[in-house]
Amino acid sequence: xxxxxxxxxxxxxxxIATACERKAARVSSLVADGPMDDEAARALLVLMxxxxxxADAILASLGEGGFGRAAAELINGxxxxxxxxxxxxxxxxxxxxxxxxxxxxxxxxxxxxxxWLWTKWMWDPRTETxxxxxxxxxxxxxxxxxxxxxxxxxxxxxxxxxxxxxxVGFTDIGSGPFGINVFLACTYGIYMYTVxxxxxxxxxxxxxxQLPELxxxxxxxxxxxxx
Numbered sequence: 171x172x173x174x175x176x177x178x179x180x181x182x183x184x185x186i187a188t189a190c191e192r193k194a195a196r197v198s199s200l201v202a203d204g205p206m207d208d209e210a211a212r213a214l215l216v217l218m219x220x221x222x223x224x225a226d227a228i229l230a231s232l233g234e235g236g237f238g239r240a241a242a243e244l245i246n247g248x249x250x251x252x253x254x255x256x257x258x259x260x261x262x263x264x265x266x267x268x269x270x271x272x273x274x275x276x277x278x279x280x281x282x283x284x285x286w287l288w289t290k291w292m293w294d295p296r297t298e299t300x301x302x303x304x305x306x307x308x309x310x311x312x313x314x315x316x317x318x319x320x321x322x323x324x325x326x327x328x329x330x331x332x333x334x335x336x337x338v339g340f341t342d343i344g345s346g347p348f349g350i351n352v353f354l355a356c357t358y359g360i361y362m363y364t365v366x367x368x369x370x371x372x373x374x375x376x377x378x379x380q381l382p383e384l385x386x387x388x389x390x391x392x393x394x395x396x397x
Contacts, residue, residue, distance in 0.1 A: 189394055200214050206238035219291075240257075244257070259273055270288065271289045274289065286324065291355070301357040
């Protein structure tokens, strides 16, 4: 957190958390009235860091209205959360690299008090990297038997980091439930800068956004008004 605050002000951290509140309100409005049409689904996908450039391809692969129906089943369907998560990931099998991120973003931003965020920059089991691993003990199990099971394990880790972080002010950012998101995004940003300084040229490092912009991009709230 000391490294984070060297690169971003507390006021900016709170501003990012406020932008997260606006994103959650927008997503909630898009999914509130049952299955989305493709226009609404595209508006939702462009709010997601990992999927925005694949929005049209994702919608096309599921056919007209297919994404909206899959999203509605994920959010409001019957069955256990891991089963619903896995079913959604299966529906996006043609876009496996983004499926889990999209599922978790749909859940979290539509009901942030109930569901948590999970993206590859938080935890990628294939590469064993992400900000969540940087702030949890190695004994903390983040490996699930399926994407849905992994989502539950990530939730346990997020709750642990949030609880311990609030005790010392690390995740007590903003007035809503988004402080943990902002903290983890900034943590990943610091990790990125460290790796780039070791491996890349100084000219390349200058291309990388500063931490406030990078955190907003990771959370899908950069230039939110224009999305």
